[in-house]
Amino acid sequence: MVAMRPTDEEINKKIFLCLQKAIVYKAPAQNTGKIIHAGAVGNWDNGQAPFANGQGHSFAKTLEHVVGDDRTIKFLAYNNVPPGIPNVKTKSNSKGVIILSTTADSAAWVVHTIPGFPTAKTPYAWPASETARGHLLICLTISKSQINAIAASLLLAQPVIHYNDIPETETAGMPYFKKLAEGQTPIIPPFTSRRTIRTQNAGAP
Template sequence: MLLKLSKVVLIFHLINLSLSQPSTCRNNDGNVPAQATGKIIHAGAIQSWENSPRPLTDNQGHSFAKTLENVVQTHGSIKFLAYNNVPPGIPNIKTKSNSKGVIIISSAANSAAAWFLTASLLLVQPVIHYNDIPETETAGMPHFKKLAEGQTPIIPPFRSRHTIRTQNAGAPVTVHIYSKSESSKYEIYKKVIVKALKKTIKVWSRNDK
């Protein structure tokens, strides 16, 4: 009882702390979002925003440029779109962690592109922890026998490959489509990809039926 009461007190204490903390949000003071600069607020100091030591494209060891060096400096031709939580166009996802991912596009002549989704493609394989049903009871149940003896085949994710044309006619983009069924009928990112690349791409979806 005391443990439960302490948890309740702790929850109310955390709520009060969260309500009492001042907001650290700040407008950009008229700076254009595309500028390669930023502002930082240091922990433990008086809450005042300071300009980043140098532009993101000028890496002199500061954290801003170091964090994004592979995007803004080392690979200047790489452009990306990052998203989190529920991706656009995918309704009613019920998972412990919603899908998150990155779409990476190269502005170089080869027109390369990649799309990463942090959601696992699971293999459907039952695991039998305990079974004491006698074979006499399952003699006429071939499907049960296969399941109990581990004879159920493992079906890997289905993969198909397609290509799309870009402005570079000699270098089409290869798109790998993964699905948990033989035919992927759901088009993720149709609205986003069509607007960005003016193409329609079918990709793997958790909602395949």
């Protein structure tokens, strides 16, 4: 059995194309990856397009609003090797993007291992030097209500936030996100905090 790839109809309908949950693994020296979607019963599908392409794979679709300019899409990006900012000193190795729509209850959380990627509001550009390395990318489609729990988890990792244009009106009542956006440091030990984060489809794994 082969994991189902997103159809053109699904791509056009979804603001963020993760199909609830998707994991991509790129092996060292490979320019394409293997992808598995929620509900695929453990079967990996070969990626059809190289990561260097700005289209043709689900993560390029998900990140199109990060690298493009859509007034209805806002996001917070973090990376311990932030693009265009050399010699950043941090204890964190976290990398990812929280993306949301200002016109719908639709959001996505992308977690990855790629330094300096993606660059906000700049055309999609896969760092060629990273093709030689192995990488993992995880994408979750979520409801906005899950963002505060995600922020609470990220606070413990103390990520380096290099871009954030999410307005406060979208995160009202989310104290952990406010702390994350302001770069505050948690005062509780990690072992005292436990969070549950669910994808947008409650029936998905």
